[in-house]
Amino acid sequence: MSGNGKETPPAGSVSGLQAALSRTLIFRSRKERYHFLFAPHSAGGLIIRTLARSVAAPLASTLKILEERGEKVFSGAMLVDEESRCLFCVSEAPEGFLSELASWAQRNVSEIPALIALADAGVAVSSAHLDSNEAVLALAPTELSIVREPDLWKDLLRADVAGTAAVLGVAWPGERLWYWLSDGADPPLLLQPVAIDPNHERMEHLIRQARGSVRSRGNTGTCLIIDAGNIQFRGPDLELAGLHSLAAWVRQHVAAHPALARLSGCEFLATSAGRVASVVADANAWSGIERPSVPGTLEESARVFAGLAGDAGCWFWLTGAGPDGPFLDLADLQGDPAGESFAPRSARNYRRFAGSFEDAISGILRLDANGQPVFVTHEPHVDHWPALMHQLAARAHDTQPAFAAFGRAVLIQYAGEQVARTLRATDGS
Amino acid sequence: MSGTAEMNAWIARVLGIEVLTAAAKTSSDAAAIDAGALNRLGLAAARLPPRPDRPGRSARTDALIGRVASLPPAPEPKDLLAQFGGLAPEFVLAVLEEPASTATALREGAELPRQDWMLEFGDRYSSLLRDLRDWRRLLADAQAARDAATTAADLGPGQGDLIEDYATARDSCLEARALVMTAVHSLATEFGQARQAST
Numbered sequence: 001m002s003g004n005g006k007e008t009p010p011a012g013s014v015s016g017l018q019a020a021l022s023r024t025l026i027f028r029s030r031k032e033r034y035h036f037l038f039a040p041h042s043a044g045g046l047i048i049r050t051l052a053r054s055v056a057a058p059l060a061s062t063l064k065i066l067e068e069r070g071e072k073v074f075s076g077a078m079l080v081d082e083e084s085r086c087l088f089c090v091s092e093a094p095e096g097f098l099s100e101l102a103s104w105a106q107r108n109v110s111e112i113p114a115l116i117a118l119a120d121a122g123v124a125v126s127s128a129h130l131d132s133n134e135a136v137l138a139l140a141p142t143e144l145s146i147v148r149e150p151d152l153w154k155d156l157l158r159a160d161v162a163g164t165a166a167v168l169g170v171a172w173p174g175e176r177l178w179y180w181l182s183d184g185a186d187p188p189l190l191l192q193p194v195a196i197d198p199n200h201e202r203m204e205h206l207i208r209q210a211r212g213s214v215r216s217r218g219n220t221g222t223c224l225i226i227d228a229g230n231i232q233f234r235g236p237d238l239e240l241a242g243l244h245s246l247a248a249w250v251r252q253h254v255a256a257h258p259a260l261a262r263l264s265g266c267e268f269l270a271t272s273a274g275r276v277a278s279v280v281a282d283a284n285a286w287s288g289i290e291r292p293s294v295p296g297t298l299e300e301s302a303r304v305f306a307g308l309a310g311d312a313g314c315w316f317w318l319t320g321a322g323p324d325g326p327f328l329d330l331a332d333l334q335g336d337p338a339g340e341s342f343a344p345r346s347a348r349n350y351r352r353f354a355g356s357f358e359d360a361i362s363g364i365l366r367l368d369a370n371g372q373p374v375f376v377t378h379e380p381h382v383d384h385w386p387a388l389m390h391q392l393a394a395r396a397h398d399t400q401p402a403f404a405a406f407g408r409a410v411l412i413q414y415a416g417e418q419v420a421r422t423l424r425a426t427d428g429s
Numbered sequence: 430m431s432g433t434a435e436m437n438a439w440i441a442r443v444l445g446i447e448v449l450t451a452a453a454k455t456s457s458d459a460a461a462i463d464a465g466a467l468n469r470l471g472l473a474a475a476r477l478p479p480r481p482d483r484p485g486r487s488a489r490t491d492a493l494i495g496r497v498a499s500l501p502p503a504p505e506p507k508d509l510l511a512q513f514g515g516l517a518p519e520f521v522l523a524v525l526e527e528p529a530s531t532a533t534a535l536r537e538g539a540e541l542p543r544q545d546w547m548l549e550f551g552d553r554y555s556s557l558l559r560d561l562r563d564w565r566r567l568l569a570d571a572q573a574a575r576d577a578a579t580t581a582a583d584l585g586p587g588q589g590d591l592i593e594d595y596a597t598a599r600d601s602c603l604e605a606r607a608l609v610m611t612a613v614h615s616l617a618t619e620f621g622q623a624r625q626a627s628t
Contacts, residue, residue: 027518174532176548194548195528198521200555207559217608220556222548226534234535234545235552269535273622274546276539315477323533343478351485351530362477379480 014043022114024048033136034078039066040100051133077136086121094123102152113196119153122146159209167191169259173225173296174352178203182218183245185210229297231266238268240280247285264291301330302400313366315342321355326388373409389425489523498627506613513554557612564605571598
């Protein structure tokens with residue numbers, strides 16, 4: 001794992017193949033030519049390689065293995081047309097190719113978001129010898145008879161209220177989301193995480209659906225959940241009327257899609273020349289729509305801590321580099337005993353709080369028999385922990401009453417399987 | 430907290446991890462402990478990623494901003510679009526590998542974090558391409574309507590609807606063109622400001 005917590009999957013594994021496919025699709029270019037291999041029922045699914053990298057041989061050996069196994073497999077060349085659509089060229093009549101490709105993409109698009117690039121793909125039969133790089137380079141899209149079936153792709157990514165709510169429901173503070181807001185459209189708000197849609201392709205697919213026949217340009221930009229838990233929209237054309245329309249739409253759908261309540265209390269930041277020109281907010285517009293606490297905020301940590309009882313414990317991640325002093329992230333332990341969710345969350349926290357690489361402490365928090373908090377960590381540098389506890393306990397006076405208990409907390413530092421040291425919050429007073 | 434034994438028992442009970450003590454290591458079970466197992470012992474907390482030794486990287490973002498600063502001003506709208514297109518792969522790499530993750534609330538007058546400003550350009554470029562596609566489609570519609578109206582005029586009177594269709598299509602097309610031109614000029618102005626701010 002690298003310093004920012006990103007892991008590179010092994011090249012030959014399914015996740016490695018998926019990562020390579022995502023990258024190829026995201027960076028596909030009209031100037032490149034590609035070889036492809038598509039086995040709809042194999043774990044690898046679709047493999048696309050640029051000509052320079054494929055040299056045909058690795059794909060040919062994979063093709064041979066799949067054919068020997070009796071798997072259905074298509075292979076040939078791929079081009080990219082002027083509208084960035086993929087065009088697959090095959091040597092023989094591609095019986096069922098597009099429908100197989102569309103249903104495979106549909107099954108895998110949540111795992112491989114970049115598969116949206118396949119939407120409206122075309123297929124063409126070519127008499128050229130497609131194993132040869134020279135023949136593939138000589139292919140001219142204008143001379144090919146291309147078949148497309150747009151209807152096959154209409155369910156690949158749906159623009160609807162549920163989709164918007166799903167993105168909102170799992171967004172974490174600091175994560176950038178593209179947005180598109182348009183009063184007359186259905187739905188009037190579309191969202192996609194920048195991290196899975198860096199070239200805005202998924203958004204464009206959604207916008208085409210939501211606009212329908214209405215030629216609304218809409219307002220676009222990025223938004224994110226801020227440290228306090230509410231959302232800030234940032235863009236050049238944001239106005240109060242849009243915020244009121246958004247609130248009215250949320251009110252209409254929040255019962256069926258509770259994650260929409262995360263929009264309650266959102267702010268519109270009109271930007272110009274790299275600065276915030278004005279901030280628009282209206283608490284009254286959201287009356288009666290209570291925003292739930294958002295994982296990764298102090299509000300949520302206070303809620304998790306207040307709910308601790310008996311044997312229950314929670315993961316913790318603590319830094320003094322928060323926006324207003326220390327920041328403590330607490331998360332469920334029993335549902336995530338291996339830390340599979342909390343480990344990437346910690347990695348995100350290191351990026352979110354720039355100075356945290358110098359002081360963060362992580363581990364498990366539980367209560368002792370007297371209900372006092374006990375922090376357990378493997379972190380070797382913990383001298384600053386008592387001071388952080390004091391600052392957190394001081395927050396009890398203003399916003400987080402549950403944090404008063406941290407003034408009496410204990411930290412147990414392990415080295416390997418041995419207790420190396422015990423610290424008390426009172427040591428820092 | 431009564432001590433290590435109680436904590437170890439709790440870890441075993443709650444997390445299902447057997448915590449071996451130093452005493453166990455010297456017992457007949459010692460042979461069962463290998464170097465890899467040590468990482469799993471003692472604390473479930475050891476499962477979390479270690480603290481990195483440096484802040485998150487920003488080399489790609491820095492390089493992209495440096496490249497923006499070195500670009501000459503685009504003399505024509507089409508050159509601006511080509512400039513943006515040329516920057517796109519580096520932009521995508523920067524966004525994927527060094528994602529902006531700060532969650533600090535911004536207030537009036539605040540400067541956008543550098544990558545957020547980049548994202549704003551990325552978003553506006555996408556909007557512009559969308560506007561261009563709309564314009565191209567409307568242009569094709571208007572040309573088709575004109576051809577239909579011309580043919581109808583050749584055929585004789587009573588073709589008012591076709592003339593009206595053409596007028597509507599032409600208006601929509603001109604409107605789309607105006608929108609594109611306004612967006613291009615606004616983008617060019619702001620991109621010039623960004624370039625200046627980067628130097």
